[in-house]
Amino acid sequence: xxxxxxxxxxxxxxxxxxxxxxxxxxIMAEGCELHSPVVWKPSSDTRYILHILMGVIxxxxxxxxxxxxxxxxDLMLEFTGTVxxxxxxxxxxxxxxxxxxxTRLEVFIRPLNTLVDFAEKMREHALRYKPEAANG
Numbered sequence: 001x002x003x004x005x006x007x008x009x010x011x012x013x014x015x016x017x018x019x020x021x022x023x024x025x026x027i028m029a030e031g032c033e034l035h036s037p038v039v040w041k042p043s044s045d046t047r048y049i050l051h052i053l054m055g056v057i058x059x060x061x062x063x064x065x066x067x068x069x070x071x072x073x074d075l076m077l078e079f080t081g082t083v084x085x086x087x088x089x090x091x092x093x094x095x096x097x098x099x100x101x102x103t104r105l106e107v108f109i110r111p112l113n114t115l116v117d118f119a120e121k122m123r124e125h126a127l128r129y130k131p132e133a134a135n136g
Contacts, residue, residue, distance in 0.1 A: 001070050004100025009075070012094075012102075013065065019057050021050050028102050035106035037090075038119040049105075052122070059083060059121045073097070083121065088114040 008027055015023035025046070033042045034049045043049055057063060060081035067078040073096040080089055088109055095104040109115045 002073075002100070004098070005070055005073065005075070005096065008094075008096055008100045008102070009068070009070075012077075016057060016063070016065070019054065021054055024053055025050055027100070029097050029099075032102050033104045035104070036122075037107050037109045037115060038122050055122055059118065060088065083114050083118045086114040086117060088118065 011023055011027045014020070015027070028046060028049070030046070031044050032046065032049060033044045034052060035042045036052070043052075060079075060083060063079060063081040065077050065079050069076040075092075075094040075096070077092040077094065078089065079092065080087070082088065088111070090107060090109040093104075093106040093108070094102055097103050109118060
């Protein structure tokens with residue numbers, strides 16, 4: 001594992017634990033793409049991605065990473081948690097650039113009943129995003 005990958009993982013885990021939006025932003029490359037389990041089209045709007053990630057951290061109770069796999073600059077992080085008392089298991093598939101910054105985040109979640117509840121909550125959260133407020 002390269003020093004860049006080690007640094008990214010340490011920063012990512014700390015940012016998620018502390019719900020630290022600035023720390024997440026510091027390890028995202030410009031143009032980073034989010035591939036969500038809720039919508040088909042990926043987003044590369046950094047402020048929107050941060051808004052969504054902060055919503056995920058708040059929506060999934062008892063969020064915890066339990067396993068990780070590293071293959072060069074490609075990472076898979078398995079997580080667990082609950083939404084309205086229903087358990088979920090998911091994977092964050094992350095790609096890093098040569099500097100160790102995230103260029104792509106693709107998220108997978110199961111089972112379907114929890115994903116549906118998660119999607120409803122995240123839709124409400126996503127609708128609260130106002131680009132003009134984020135740009136101010």
